[in-house]
């Protein structure tokens with residue numbers, strides 16, 4: 001279903017009305033569809049067989065240098081919604097120090113559609129259930145205490161309008177899936193192995209992505225086998241050693257300690273009361289040695305098959321491909337139009353070029369866009385395959401898949417727990433170890449980056465639940481990460 | 496207040512479905528939400544949401560399907576369309592190995608004991624003025640941020656199992672303001688919670704900052720080396736640790752499946768210290784009170800841990816069905832719980848006299864559970880953290896990581912405040928669903944593990 005001409009006209013008329021009253025900028029997003037379907041087999045029982053359909057309007061108004069926002073799920077309330085957003089901005093402007101702004105941009109009319117061969121919502125439910133049940137059957141064994149497999153399909157059809165005359169229609173599609181097996185170890189503790197649906201970055205984002213065995217179902221037997229060894233394994237002992245993060249762990253390391261601290265709204269202090277601040281400040285750009293020379297990080301909105309690729313953000317800015325960290329030096333941030341404007345005002349110089357990073361995104365029509373990660377990637381390096389990296393490691397562990405993550409409020413330090421570790425001694429993978437954890441201080445940690453795997457090790461891992469902002473917003477994105485090794489890292493827990 | 500027309504629509508669809516032999520439940524969730532966000536001493540966002548959701552669940556023998564539709568409940572046809580989607584899903588669904596328990600509204604409920612019309616319709620300028628007063632009084636030289644969420648929630652539930660109707664109307668708010676020193680980087684917070692507009696006090700926020708500022712302004716930060724410390728957790732830290740501990744130790748699902756830190760215990764086992772008692776009390780004013788759960792079960796006072804002894808686990812509907820357990824009234828996303836107060840002075844510093852060196856950690860940032868079986872939690876200190884010696888504040892504390900077990904912390908409580916505070920633990924992801932824990936204003940735990948610390952706040 002697309003938006004009716006009548007509705008479009010009503011939105012344009014109301015935009016103009018608010019501008020005529022004195023607004024500096026207005027944008028509106030109408031979602032005809034924000035649909036999701038969740039299917040979950042838990043121990044073979046279909047515990048979730050849910051659909052959710054949402055639609056409605058969100059309006060953002062810049063008035064007197066301050067933002068107001070309003071949303072409604074009632075299509076009969078469009079005019080009121082614009083007026084409420086305007087009044088909210090007017091009230092906000094009474095408590096304002098530095099007027100917020102948006103530098104003017106030329107109008108454009110654009111559209112974006114996620115590449116999809118088969119829309120999951122058109123696949124019969126029975127077929128989807130049979131597919132997941134077949135995976136569940138493969139995960140089943142007497143000794144496995146718990147298991148689950150789930151898939152989530154999302155469809156978002158949105159229509160963006162702003163007072164500059166820009167109009168963008170987007171049809172976005174996402175597919176997420178995860179499977180997990182759990183069993184008790186020899187000490188009665190629950191251990192687990194899991195696999196998420198990941199991508200290579202290439203390909204399409206429809207149902208066909210889920211059914212490619214190498215991206216998901218083909219990993220069922222491996223995680224079972226690894227769990228069988230894990231429940232007999234010793235715990236990782238406390239000590240300093242190298243850690244080699246596989247993309248299944250590296251993606252979250254990048255997410256938490258590069259992605260979040262480089263969100264410009266966070267750097268400017270807009271997340272202080274909730275998610276926290278950032279150890280990065282406006283003077284850090286071009287100067288901070290964030291990591292070793294092997295560290296190259298990009299924000300790339302254009303990865304073909306990723307939830308972090310969406311054509312245009314929720315301010316109508318196109319997605320971009322640019323470096324955040326260049327040979328270890330911090331060079332750019334995750335940006336949106338108002339945050340670039342404010343950062344340059346605050347600094348009294350041009351810290352950022354006046355080109356949005358295309359990072360302004362909202363979780364739903366009823367939330368205002370904020371700076372979000374697109375695809376924040378570590379670029380492949382020159383240290384060969386995973387085997388090559390292991391061969392050049394004296395004393396370390398290979399780590400995969402997060403169990404827990406806890407990060408300092410300015411992202412300056414962190415603590416991660418993983419599902420599994422493989423000990424590495426003198427260039428050889430030896431035994432499996434359980435309960436692996438590691439911790440570190442962000443800048444020191446990335447400066448200990450000593451090996452970056454080549455393109456053969458690079459995978460795109462999806463994130464379906466990045467939380468940020470107030471009111472809270474969940475966002476979908478991804479990280480392309482190769483195998484990466486860090487040296488002299490604190491691992492395990494003190495006795 | 497729910498319109499009679501909506502009740503009639505729901506009851507009509509319910510009766511028609513029942514006549515067709517369909518087993519279904521229908522619920523309405525309607526919220527009127529407002530949130531003001533502060534950043535850099537200004538309002539950074541002022542947002543209003545009026546949202547209405549319809550949830551339909553259909554049980555077809557051992558097959559189930561649910562559908563959620565957002566939009567106004569305009570007609571019988573609107574609700575029936577959602578019902579048909581759920582009916583079709585349940586028809587195709589893979590059958591479960593166990594019989595699902597249908598929603599049964601046990602008795603007619605019409606409750607609004609925590610509803611304040613003034614808060615539901617609060618003018619955003621009231622919030623703006625509150626922040627303005629705090630910023631102007633405490634000082635523009637600091638960087639202030641914060642958020643203030645308020646709103647109302649209506650829940651209305653009927654099912655084809657009988658003709659009862661359950662209705663809940665309530666208001667809630669969650670206020671916080673964060674003060675950050677622009678150069679020294681330390682952060683102070685004031686948090687307030689309640690269901691009435693009058694529960695907010697700008698003066699209380701101002702006073703809390705004025706009490707703490709002298710220590711933070713004059714004395715450099717203290718960096719605790721990793722080791723064991725006597726730690727006084729404030730109400731916010733305590734409520735968050737308790738929520739995590741409850742998720743991993745006191746929910747029926749996790750216990751039945753041996754996933755949590757209490758999985759080796761049975762009801763009646765002593766698992767924590769004598770001075771630890773946790774109860775679900777739907778009448779506790781310091782929590783958000785719900786008289787029924789989403790399965791229609793009437794909620795009653797329910798002990799979880801009494802003087803350290805495990806007394807009860809919190810079961811949701813599907814866990815009851817799967818493990819053949821009686822319903823306990825906990826078919827809801829999050830439950831508000833109450834930790835009973837102790838005997839010690841409300842004045843924490845007075846209580847800490849003679850305790851030697853104590854780390855006061857009022858709030859923990861980014862809590863997580865590295866090992867659920869062992870009940871290990873980790874998180875770092877952030878706001879208002881102080882080093883106290885013999886009841887005297889010595890200095891603020893740099894960002895420090897606590898990594899310890901629930902069992903260890905709550906078995907080694909040497910002091911428990913005699914006064915409870917209400918801590919709002921709601922999030923604003925998705926639909927409005929207020930949760931608050933009522934907890935002692937502080938507890939003091941011995942031998943708490945500090946595992947890392949930074950050189951900064």
Ligand SMILES: [Zn+2]
Pocket residue numbers: 255260465466467
């Ligand atoms: Zn995130």
